[in-house]
Amino acid sequence: MAAKISVGQIPAMFARRQQTAFGVGRRLQSTSSQTQNPAYPLYPSVAQLLREKGIPKSDVSKIPASGPKGRLLKGDVLAYIGKIASDYPATQAATLAKLTHLDLSNIKIAAAQAPAAPAAVEEKVVAAPPPMISVAVSVSLAAVLSAQKKIQDNLGVTVPLSRFLAIATDIANDDLPRLASFKPSADELFEEVLGSEPINTSRGAYLPELNAFEAPQTVRSKPVTEDLIDFLSAKSSKKSAPAAYVEPASGAASNVFSLTVPVDEQVRAKEFLERIKMLLSVEPARLVL
Template identity: 90%
Template sequence: MAAKISVGQVPAMFARRQQQVFGVGRRLQSTSTQTQNPAYPLYPSVAQLLREKGIPKTDVSKIPASGPKGRLLKGDVLAYIGQIASDYPATQAATLAKLTHLDLSNIKIAPAPAPAAPAAVEEKPVATPPPMTSVAVSVSLAAVLSAQKKLQDNLGVTVPLSRFLAIATDIANEDLPRLASFKPSADELFDEVLGAEPVDTSRGDYLPELNAIEATQTVRSKPVTEDLIDFLSAEPSKKAAPAAYVEAAPGAASNVFSLTVPVDEQSRAKEFLERIKTLLSVEPVRLVL
């Protein structure tokens, strides 16, 4: 709350600099009869203006107040001493009072908009899937089975067949030849401008399908042992011929690795399958060591 300070409380050195009090004859009376509400203190800016103009504290109640809730404004003081028009504070107060109320008399309800015509449904062309082809390579897993047995006998470690296949697939996907329709990236084009050689390979993401084929069975016949008595008597033996037994060659099972890819990826997929075949046929033990 701002303190009320009279001119008499100001030190003498500052009081001598104050302007002379204006005569009562020069003060213009306002049409408003409302004065400063004693329930509220003076605004600090108003109190400062009163000190600057040399208006005593006793004259505050004579100045018409146009502020909110009957408070004195700087414009009231300036109008009281004649520096501005006497009706200026009242005019501004009326303008502000008018602006505080929202005038809705000119507002009219807008007519409802007409329903928009339904937009024509545009049929999107259905993308035609590219023609597909199947690429297959027959691979023998005899070398892999032999490598499994060596690891088990020498190291006591059992490496599952899926481990060999997973590593071979990952290696075969490295640096596959790019498709003819491949478009290089902006970074690759920039590197070529700087003199770098164009990159002709990229990593693939192929995962082959494995279809096992039953191993070829080898039929062996046991030798027939002829009785000595039958041989000397030159009579044909009446013994039934011994039954043949079947033995499957170990590791002779053949497996077909296949891929279903678009036609333009046929050569790339075939290169991948040939790598799988080489990795599983030539020293597959190096895949896990």
């Protein structure tokens, strides 16, 4: 059975119908795309694009606007003329709107880390020193002493023994044979490539140790010559004991020149000492004259 409507209810029904129509209109307006807000001018870049594409100002109100506060963007124009997808400006606007808000929902407080264990102390490895060897040679200084005396007698100049030894040491260090483990420099290798002979010698820096052992001196008895007058006058009742005197031993003292070097330098050190022996034994006067 149909409900009866009284005359007094008609105005109320009419008012409710108007409110319903107004709400539907608002929803339709919110769902429709907005266009350029007339309260703001066009961006210069958008105006330039409109001129380039030949779009009149009358069509600006037809282009959906996705910019802030309803402003038209270049992407809106490109989507309107079909250069890009029609939903591209709206998608980008939504992405930018999402990025403007800092999302802290995934932040978690990190757990406290356990204290790190103390690092193990590294033991320094000290390389063992190379094995050493002592090289020695016996050198007679008789020729040096003879040359020293001749210079004193002829020139009146006293040349100390240290002068002979210093000059002999300096000369003996020149052009000593290189070690087998020696590696030539880059310059030397380049010279060999160009045809130069390899350099097999180098200057040493040896300073020999000198150990001198003096030869024993000979003690002889010297006969005492008694005065004849004293003998006849019997002034001397006893014969005087023969006086002893010291006679220098023949030859010079024995001298040992030695070096303590690594084992791989034995040949090089031996060569140095042999040169010292030759320089001090054969015409040593040439060292200082």
